[in-house]
Amino acid sequence: MRADRTDAIFSALADPTRRQVIRALSEQGPSTATGLAANLPVTRQAVTKHLITLADAGLVTSTRRGREKLYQISPRPLTDAVSWMADLGARWDDRLAALRDHVLTPKRRR
């Protein structure tokens, strides 16, 4: 995935309320800001602001429904963000194993 994208995603997800919004969307399915605010300890206006940030990061998409927008999770960027982290962890696993082997290699063979 594109790295500038990754930064946008991670900074969007760094906020605990936005993670709650994502979680609520995941549980409720496609919802309006009003529908989400009903189950969150924040105002509809605050939810709307967070939804805009999440949409900018590509984490949610919206469709117009009457006077409100219906938001839903866009699963791909979330999955990509997690797999980027998993790849990074796997790279360090490999490097640390190689570091140990290197330190244990007799010096004359280095």
Place this chain on the structure above:
Amino acid sequence: METVEREITVPAPPGEVWPALTHSDQVSVWFGADVALDARPGGRGVFRWPDGTERHAVVEEVEPERKLSFRWLPFQRTAWGDVEPVPSTRVEITLDEVSEGTRVRVVEQSALDRRTTRIQSRASGGAFGPVLAAIDA
């Protein structure tokens, strides 16, 4: 953002592990890239991977036999000379003397947000459950 944390115990004292972290020719053996590292605060690191990708880093903290940290600059150069943005992350490697030798711990996290929420591999429930659990951990 989320943090990657990994550790390994090397059956050797920190004094033997430290040069493997700070001497370019030794780092090049295990890092997976050709490394030219100036292991002093403010020093540069240039990493070239076998596929031709090149990344640069700036050394931040150096505490001999104890801690080395560096920050990846937020771009990489491809084998074709293109410059691409990459996530700005910071790597901290610490050494702790333990009875079995040296515990080497690596923490890599966003340079933008040093909060230490952790990634977890386990998760449960719902279509996005695993993904959310990983992010929310």
